[in-house]
Amino acid sequence: MAKKQFKAESKRLLELMIHSIYTHKEIFLREIVSNASDALDKLAYLSLTDDKVGMSRSDFGIEIKLDQGARTITVTDNGIGMTKEELESNLGVIARSGSLQFKKEMEQSSSGENMDIIGQFGVGFYSAFMVSDEVTVTSRAYGSDEAWRWKSAGADGYTVEESRKDTVGTEIVMKLKEDTEEEQYGRFLDAHEISALVKKYSDYIRYPIRMEMVKHRRKDKAEGTAENAAPEWETYMETETLNSMVPIWQRPKSEVSDEEYRSFYKEKFMDYEDPAAVITVSAEGAVTYKALLFVPARAPFDFYTREFEKGLQLYSSGVLIMDKCPELLPDHFRFVRGVVDSQDLSLNISREMLQHTRGLKVISANLEKKIKAELRKLLENDRPGYERFWKAFGLQIKYGIAAEYGAHKDLLRDLLLFYSSAEEKYATLAEYVSRMKEDQKYIYYAAGDNVARLGKLPQTERLLEKGYEILYLTDEVDEFVVQILGKVEEKELKSVNDDNAVPESKEEQEKHDKQIEENRGLLDFVKETLGDKIKEARVSRKLKSHAVCMTADGPVSLEMEKYFRSLPD
Ligand code: ADP
Ligand code: MG
Numbered sequence: 001m002a003k004k005q006f007k008a009e010s011k012r013l014l015e016l017m018i019h020s021i022y023t024h025k026e027i028f029l030r031e032i033v034s035n036a037s038d039a040l041d042k043l044a045y046l047s048l049t050d051d052k053v054g055m056s057r058s059d060f061g062i063e064i065k066l067d068q069g070a071r072t073i074t075v076t077d078n079g080i081g082m083t084k085e086e087l088e089s090n091l092g093v094i095a096r097s098g099s100l101q102f103k104k105e106m107e108q109s110s111s112g113e114n115m116d117i118i119g120q121f122g123v124g125f126y127s128a129f130m131v132s133d134e135v136t137v138t139s140r141a142y143g144s145d146e147a148w149r150w151k152s153a154g155a156d157g158y159t160v161e162e163s164r165k166d167t168v169g170t171e172i173v174m175k176l177k178e179d180t181e182e183e184q185y186g187r188f189l190d191a192h193e194i195s196a197l198v199k200k201y202s203d204y205i206r207y208p209i210r211m212e213m214v215k216h217r218r219k220d221k222a223e224g225t226a227e228n229a230a231p232e233w234e235t236y237m238e239t240e241t242l243n244s245m246v247p248i249w250q251r252p253k254s255e256v257s258d259e260e261y262r263s264f265y266k267e268k269f270m271d272y273e274d275p276a277a278v279i280t281v282s283a284e285g286a287v288t289y290k291a292l293l294f295v296p297a298r299a300p301f302d303f304y305t306r307e308f309e310k311g312l313q314l315y316s317s318g319v320l321i322m323d324k325c326p327e328l329l330p331d332h333f334r335f336v337r338g339v340v341d342s343q344d345l346s347l348n349i350s351r352e353m354l355q356h357t358r359g360l361k362v363i364s365a366n367l368e369k370k371i372k373a374e375l376r377k378l379l380e381n382d383r384p385g386y387e388r389f390w391k392a393f394g395l396q397i398k399y400g401i402a403a404e405y406g407a408h409k410d411l412l413r414d415l416l417l418f419y420s421s422a423e424e425k426y427a428t429l430a431e432y433v434s435r436m437k438e439d440q441k442y443i444y445y446a447a448g449d450n451v452a453r454l455g456k457l458p459q460t461e462r463l464l465e466k467g468y469e470i471l472y473l474t475d476e477v478d479e480f481v482v483q484i485l486g487k488v489e490e491k492e493l494k495s496v497n498d499d500n501a502v503p504e505s506k507e508e509q510e511k512h513d514k515q516i517e518e519n520r521g522l523l524d525f526v527k528e529t530l531g532d533k534i535k536e537a538r539v540s541r542k543l544k545s546h547a548v549c550m551t552a553d554g555p556v557s558l559e560m561e562k563y564f565r566s567l568p569d
Helices: 008-018 027-049 084-092 097-108 111-118 125-130 191-202 258-268 351-355 358-381 383-406 409-415 429-434 451-455 458-465 478-485 506-518 520-533 558-566
Strands: 062-067 072-077 132-140 147-152 158-163 169-176 209-218 233-241 277-283 289-295 312-316 319-325 337-342 418-420 425-427 442-447 470-473 491-495
Touching (some): 027 062, 027 319, 062 191, 084 147, 084 158, 258 277, 258 289, 337 358, 358 383, 358 409, 383 409, 383 478, 409 429, 409 478, 418 429, 429 442, 442 458, 442 478, 451 470, 478 491, 506 520
Parallel strands (some): 062 209, 312 337, 442 491
Antiparallel strands (some): 072 169, 132 147, 132 169, 147 158, 209 233, 277 289, 312 319, 418 425, 418 470
């Protein structure tokens, strides 16, 4: 049979898997089981809206079989299955989120670090090749009576041929390698080892993962055996369900360890860092639901691009209905990942209808409050942690303030951090206000490219000398933010460029007026020389040791003008 070739990208990933010296090869099982669970989700969902499926939740499951003689491990599911075309396109190309991200990271880091990343991403189906010489996938798609068999022994290609299968679903046979020490000892052929791996990685899978286990029991005493004869043991086989099945978000918070939450997050959302915050919600009332949310510690590589899709996974009584439900998250918290599970949402509802469901609005409003509260908690209890969060997602919070004419400013204001001249570190607006001098009227800010330059701005000298603190704004959106905020705790935000930024005493004012009189000639000369390049030359009230400074005409700084000019028409 003619071999088909893998696409170039897939081949590279595959080769990496085959030659992997990665020590946590065990994650292949998690990947294969999670694919089976995804396939079950798909059919379970279909069965709710389509009577023809003729199956109910309890009929779905995953089975693992070990064959020491043949050195195979087989994972079978009765999920949605794959057609011939799907076998080819799904297993022959890496277009999957997890694998794709993995590949990107792999290309960015130098080769030595690659191996460590393998376990952290959902590397997917190809991870089977870390432990197998040959992988055979036999599948029958729901609604079809044909079955097809995909087979590959590695990077040199795969075959697809017609096959037979009585039931809908997928069977994956992995022929284990023998060439490494670990595999010689048959670690992955040991039922107890496999059982432990399922508990470790796949315990929250909502379908039973069953395996036949060897058991021992005492034999009943045969007739006529002496009372005190040594007991005889017999072995027998029994099918066991290996996972506890209850999703982690359904378990009471008191029974779940922080470590469990963290590893759940990392597996489910393909991050290799612990989350910055974990939020659990258990709500009863108008809408009953459970939510488990995470604030990532760093922004995904595509976070500030159009490609990034916000949203939470939405389950209805444990069945996944939407992978990224955007209605559950406001834009300013779009970095949050997580799961919402509610029995009050009807399953056979269309996506369009779902958007208008009141229940969803109630949940999302509630989650917004919880997220806000959790971020405040982080700010108060773990400042370095919050500052890390801020570096990753602060920009998003600022966009949130600038958006919709400031509709969310009251919610978001006290999450803001700005770099401050005081002690040269981040400050909240409340901290700034609490440190204001008695005679200080305004909250001062200077906007520009970078903090170092702003500190040297001529306009800042007198203010700093008076002991006033200045916020250094370096993001383009910052000036919109201060304009939308307007005031904080009754204190007006004022640019250091503002002519009235520095309060003047009567004497200072008189001195200033005199200066204007005395320098009329000079000012006229400057204006004449520069002509249209400037609007006017004035005596500044803001300067101390510097001779001149440039100021924009109006409330907007030169920096912001530059920004506006850079925008396409
Ligand atoms: P991902 O799970 O991130 O999509 P994988 O590499 O793990 O990527 O799997 C690739 C694709 O192969 C899946 O998206 C799915 O379409 C298909 N697939 C894998 N295993 C199964 C299975 N047991 N049943 C049905 N489809 C499967
Ligand atoms: Mg997968």
